[in-house]
Amino acid sequence: MMLHFTAPEFARRKERLLTEMAAHRLDGLLMFQQESMYWLTGYDTFGFCFFQALWLGADGRLALLTRSADLRQAQHTSLIEDIRVWTDRADATPQGQLRDMVASLGGAGGRIGVEYDSYGLTAANGRKLDTAFDGVATLHDASGLVDRLRAIKSPAEIIYVRQAAKLALAARDAAIATIGEGVDEGEVLAAMQGAVFRGGGDYPGNEFIIGSGRDALLCRYKAGRRQLDSEDQITLEWAGAYRHYHAAMMETVVVGPPRGRHLELFAAARQAMEACAHAIAPGRTAGEVFTAHAHVMDGHGLAEHRLAACGYSLGAKFTPSWMDPPMFYAGNNWLLEPGMVMFAHMILMDSASETAMCLGRTFLVTVNGNECLTDAPLDLIVNSL
Amino acid sequence: MMLHFTAPEFARRKERLLTEMAAHRLDGLLMFQQESMYWLTGYDTFGFCFFQALWLGADGRLALLTRSADLRQAQHTSLIEDIRVWTDRADATPQGQLRDMVASLGGAGGRIGVEYDSYGLTAANGRKLDTAFDGVATLHDASGLVDRLRAIKSPAEIIYVRQAAKLALAARDAAIATIGEGVDEGEVLAAMQGAVFRGGGDYPGNEFIIGSGRDALLCRYKAGRRQLDSEDQITLEWAGAYRHYHAAMMETVVVGPPRGRHLELFAAARQAMEACAHAIAPGRTAGEVFTAHAHVMDGHGLAEHRLAACGYSLGAKFTPSWMDPPMFYAGNNWLLEPGMVMFAHMILMDSASETAMCLGRTFLVTVNGNECLTDAPLDLIVNSL
Numbered sequence: 029m030m031l032h033f034t035a036p037e038f039a040r041r042k043e044r045l046l047t048e049m050a051a052h053r054l055d056g057l058l059m060f061q062q063e064s065m066y067w068l069t070g071y072d073t074f075g076f077c078f079f080q081a082l083w084l085g086a087d088g089r090l091a092l093l094t095r096s097a098d099l100r101q102a103q104h105t106s107l108i109e110d111i112r113v114w115t116d117r118a119d120a121t122p123q124g125q126l127r128d129m130v131a132s133l134g135g136a137g138g139r140i141g142v143e144y145d146s147y148g149l150t151a152a153n154g155r156k157l158d159t160a161f162d163g164v165a166t167l168h169d170a171s172g173l174v175d176r177l178r179a180i181k182s183p184a185e186i187i188y189v190r191q192a193a194k195l196a197l198a199a200r201d202a203a204i205a206t207i208g209e210g211v212d213e214g215e216v217l218a219a220m221q222g223a224v225f226r227g228g229g230d231y232p233g234n235e236f237i238i239g240s241g242r243d244a245l246l247c248r249y250k251a252g253r254r255q256l257d258s259e260d261q262i263t264l265e266w267a268g269a270y271r272h273y274h275a276a277m278m279e280t281v282v283v284g285p286p287r288g289r290h291l292e293l294f295a296a297a298r299q300a301m302e303a304c305a306h307a308i309a310p311g312r313t314a315g316e317v318f319t320a321h322a323h324v325m326d327g328h329g330l331a332e333h334r335l336a337a338c339g340y341s342l343g344a345k346f347t348p349s350w351m352d353p354p355m356f357y358a359g360n361n362w363l364l365e366p367g368m369v370m371f372a373h374m375i376l377m378d379s380a381s382e383t384a385m386c387l388g389r390t391f392l393v394t395v396n397g398n399e400c401l402t403d404a405p406l407d408l409i410v411n412s413l
Numbered sequence: 414m415m416l417h418f419t420a421p422e423f424a425r426r427k428e429r430l431l432t433e434m435a436a437h438r439l440d441g442l443l444m445f446q447q448e449s450m451y452w453l454t455g456y457d458t459f460g461f462c463f464f465q466a467l468w469l470g471a472d473g474r475l476a477l478l479t480r481s482a483d484l485r486q487a488q489h490t491s492l493i494e495d496i497r498v499w500t501d502r503a504d505a506t507p508q509g510q511l512r513d514m515v516a517s518l519g520g521a522g523g524r525i526g527v528e529y530d531s532y533g534l535t536a537a538n539g540r541k542l543d544t545a546f547d548g549v550a551t552l553h554d555a556s557g558l559v560d561r562l563r564a565i566k567s568p569a570e571i572i573y574v575r576q577a578a579k580l581a582l583a584a585r586d587a588a589i590a591t592i593g594e595g596v597d598e599g600e601v602l603a604a605m606q607g608a609v610f611r612g613g614g615d616y617p618g619n620e621f622i623i624g625s626g627r628d629a630l631l632c633r634y635k636a637g638r639r640q641l642d643s644e645d646q647i648t649l650e651w652a653g654a655y656r657h658y659h660a661a662m663m664e665t666v667v668v669g670p671p672r673g674r675h676l677e678l679f680a681a682a683r684q685a686m687e688a689c690a691h692a693i694a695p696g697r698t699a700g701e702v703f704t705a706h707a708h709v710m711d712g713h714g715l716a717e718h719r720l721a722a723c724g725y726s727l728g729a730k731f732t733p734s735w736m737d738p739p740m741f742y743a744g745n746n747w748l749l750e751p752g753m754v755m756f757a758h759m760i761l762m763d764s765a766s767e768t769a770m771c772l773g774r775t776f777l778v779t780v781n782g783n784e785c786l787t788d789a790p791l792d793l794i795v796n797s798l
Contacts, residue, residue, distance in 0.1 A: 030628070030635070030637050032637065072633075072635040072636055073634075074619045074620060074633055074634060074734060077532075077619070077734035077736065095721070096721045097632050097633070097720055097722070098633060100630055100631055100762065101631050101632070101633045101635065104627070104628055104630075104631055105635050115721045116721050116740065116742040116743075117742065117744055118744050118745060118746070142536075144535065144536040144537035144540070145535050145536070145537035146535055146536070146537075147462075147532045147535065147733060149535060149536045150529065150530050150531055150532065150534060150535070150536065150539075151445075151527075151529040151530070151531070151534045151535065151536050151538065151539020151540075151542070152529035152530035152531075152539075152554065152556055153530070153536065154535075154536020154537075154539055154540070155529070155536075155539070169537065171537055212611075214610045214611050214612070214613050214614070215610075215611060217610040218606070218607040218610035218611050221603070221606055221607070221610065222603040222607050225599045225600075225602040225603035226597075226599050226600060226603050227599070228597075228638050229599070230620075230636045231620040231634065234459045234462070234732070235459060235615075235616040236616075242489070243415070243489055245485055245489075246485055246486050246489055247482050247486075248457075248458040248459060248460055248482070248483060248486045249458075250415070250457040250458070250489075250490050251417065251457055251655075251656045251657050252415050252417065252656065253613050271636045271637070335481050335482055336480070336481045336500045336501050337482070337501050346733065347619070347732035347733040348459050348461065348462045348731065348733055349459060349462035351462065355501065357501040357502065358501075358502060359503050360503060377485065379485070
């Protein structure tokens with residue numbers, strides 16, 4: 029069994045979760061988020077693409093229902109001992125098997141929390157779940173319950189986050205060493221992702237964002253590569269991932285002489301980043317960080333070129349996204365606390381002039397303020413031959 | 414705009430979908446699967462991690478509701494012209510905005526299909542969707558409707574699948590050139606994924622599976638790398654991905670002299686693969702392919718060491734998985750047709766002796782039978798110094 033944390037660490041997490049469940053008067057919790065399963069037991073898989081669920085009873089008992097392809101995966105990567113398997117058939121009813129499993133563990137008649145807001149529980153399967161449990165137990169939405177606990181990292185987790193940050197910086201170095209006129213985006217991607225893998229790191233929760241020319245204005249991955257021109261711009265958003273913990277960064281690199289608009293946008297992005305770095309502190313809200321960012325951007329007359337969010341929490345995340353709550357958006361009153369890991373991204377996209385400028389750094393919230401984990405100079409990167 | 418297919422190709426797909434919708438008496442379809450959106454319009458994003466939906470009315474009108482971060486993404490990658498944005502706020506109600514959008518396009522009072530079985534529509538959002546549309550339109554589960562159309566590839570799609578297969582073979586060469594005593598798994602992963610990226614390819618729909626020693630018996634990705642011993646085994650399952658189209662392969666590579674059990678399992682895996690290659694033909698069912706595999710495995714006395722499924726369809730897939738329906742499992746009566754791309758994986762895991770042996774190849778179903786797209790010798794790969 030390959031566990032990335034000690035038994036006492038997992039025991040503390042379980043204790044925190046059982047306390048939360050008691051506060052919500054839950055007799056048990058059905059987890060569908062892979063992030064919750066990994067955090068609570070170490071279970072590490074993308075098998076959540078099929079129906080599976082992890083049960084935690086108020087009595088502390090754990091049980092997993094999954095498919096045969098994940099039986100050994102759970103045995104090798106988690107501390108779950110009670111693993112049950114459902115089999116693919118045209119008439120398979122895994123939700124009914126889950127109900128029977130919960131009943132066998134004393135959950136019948138109980139008040140059960142369910143992670144309804146999970147990629148691992150599609151709306152179609154959610155309906156089947158409700159039907160299967162009808163008359164057997166009452167199901168209550170407990171989405172976000174584990175997320176709240178996961179948001180605050182333990183010292184053991186922060187060790188992995190720091191390693192992820194080192195890999196993010198290594199990927200940055202690899203990118204800067206590769207980018208130049210005539211270089212294919214695919215070479216840049218191979219260099220960056222290769223630096224993470226060679227350092228013992230993992231696939232990211234979502235694809236690295238890479239786009240140049242006009243597509244430097246995009247902030248999602250897409251298929252299709254191009255070669256860099258003699259005067260070009262390339263936007264990169266990436267994360268070092270280690271034991272699935274993420275540390276993200278973002279930069280727009282200019283090839284050839286920067287345009288005046290690049291310099292204008294960069295000045296605003298750096299000032300906004302500095303304002304966010306000041307606002308990321310215990311007792312401040314996620315919404316206040318967004319306001320700090322928007323205030324600078326809008327002061328530069330760039331309101332129409334920024335996004336409606338400027339960052340989010342990072343942790344041990346699985347696909348399709350490395351984004352974790354809370355997010356930096358207007359009015360979000362989630363309080364920042366020591367141990368939270370927050371990614372701040374300053375994204376400026378000017379469609380009229382087709383100019384992009386982005387900056388992103390990851391911060392650890394400390395007792396007094398924060399520490400930038402992906403510390404690299406806040407200078408415009410220009411790669412000229 | 415970067416479209417990977419011609420306007421007539423997209424028009425044909427839309428025509429096929431409108432015909433299916435008419436057959437199901439649907440006045441409109443709400444798509445939540447990123448795969449459906451990519452297939453129908455080119456829209457290429459992992460933004461499905463948040464709430465978004467694509468509408469197609471029976472009148473042929475398309476409209477997308479998404480977040481601001483995906484506005485330009487939709488403009489740059491798709492032919493969708495009507496793009497509407499919902500904004501992150503603590504009290505955001507995008508499902509209500511979606512209802513209003515559908516009503517504005519004439520969908521009120523209609524019979525609307527919904528892709529309820531989508532990672533892009535969590536159970537929590539599915540409930541909000543039902544509430545928002547209550548009394549406005551009737552929603553019907555239309556999951557799988559686009560999947561059925563996507564399963565059969567056009568000639569234009571097959572060009573990309575063939576390119577994906579070339580990248581899969583390049584990754585295989587890179588793996589074999591790298592594997593050896595003392596080599597870190599991370600080096601192997603970097604070499605394989607780097608070969609795909611350098612060839613213009615994409616991130617896969619799920620992580621490449623890599624595991625050695627005892628973990629060669631796993632068939633999912635997990636965090637944590639190790640170095641290969643002088644006598645070792647490493648199981649790899651990977652896909653070349655091009656324009657998001659996948660061609661997958663699987664091998665267990667032996668380091669140092671193979672054990673007798675390796676040879677026994679390999680003989681069965683190869684024979685089962687040959688049986689499947691014979692069974693993959695138009696008019697045969699997915700279930701028949703599974704039976705062909707199970708018959709060989711069980712004839713070798715290996716029933717307890719095989720899985721309950723032995724492959725699946727491949728196409729343009731997004732995370733968390735590259736697996737598409739139909740799957741090869743017992744009793745699946747989905748008929749194979751020309752233009753389908755099927756991955757067959759022979760997975761043998763003997764826990765008692767901790768021996769793994771896997772083989773996987775991708776086949777294009779043709780008019781007469783099939784063509785192996787990832788054609789490499791079915792020989793046991795032994796990497797000795």
